[in-house]
Amino acid sequence: MMMNNLVPFRNQRRGRDLDTLFERFFNDPIFGDHRMAPAMQSGIKVDIQEESDKYLMEAEIPGFEKDQIKIDYDNEHLIISAEKEDEVNEEKENYICRERKMGRVSRTFLVKDINPDKIEAKYENGILKVELPKDPQKETRKQIEIK
Numbered sequence: 001m002m003m004n005n006l007v008p009f010r011n012q013r014r015g016r017d018l019d020t021l022f023e024r025f026f027n028d029p030i031f032g033d034h035r036m037a038p039a040m041q042s043g044i045k046v047d048i049q050e051e052s053d054k055y056l057m058e059a060e061i062p063g064f065e066k067d068q069i070k071i072d073y074d075n076e077h078l079i080i081s082a083e084k085e086d087e088v089n090e091e092k093e094n095y096i097c098r099e100r101k102m103g104r105v106s107r108t109f110l111v112k113d114i115n116p117d118k119i120e121a122k123y124e125n126g127i128l129k130v131e132l133p134k135d136p137q138k139e140t141r142k143q144i145e146i147k
Helices: 013-026 038-042
Strands: 002-005 045-050 054-060 069-074 077-091 096-110 120-124 127-133
Touching (some): 077 127
Antiparallel strands (some): 077 096
C-alpha cells in the first residue's frame, strides 16, 4: 500500500520520473499477466488540483465497475481501493481450462484540513473524480504577526 501526502499536481511531477521508470520495468511481460485490468498492472494514477476551497482528485481506474471501487476516509487518510475477480472457462473438444484471477489496487493519501462529511465522488469511463472540500475551521496555516 502506497502512502502519499496530498500535494497539488504541479508539485508532484519531480518524483514521477523515477516512479515511471519502475512502472515500466515491472510492467514488462516477464513480470505479469497483461490481460489484467490496466490499473492492476501499474497502480492507480492520480492527478490532484488545489482550489481555494477544495482539492479535486482524478484517479484513473480503468477496467473496474463502480461497485468494485471503495473510498474510505479514516484518521486523516483517504484510501482508494479497487478489487476484481475474473473467471475464464474455456471448453474445447479434448480439454477444459478454468482460470481465476484476482486483483487489488490501492492508494492512500494523507489529507488534512478537509470536511469528510462533504466528500463527493463520481466514477465514469474509468475515471474516479473525488472532491475534497477544505474545512476553514481546521486551517493549519497562519501568518504570525511579529511584535
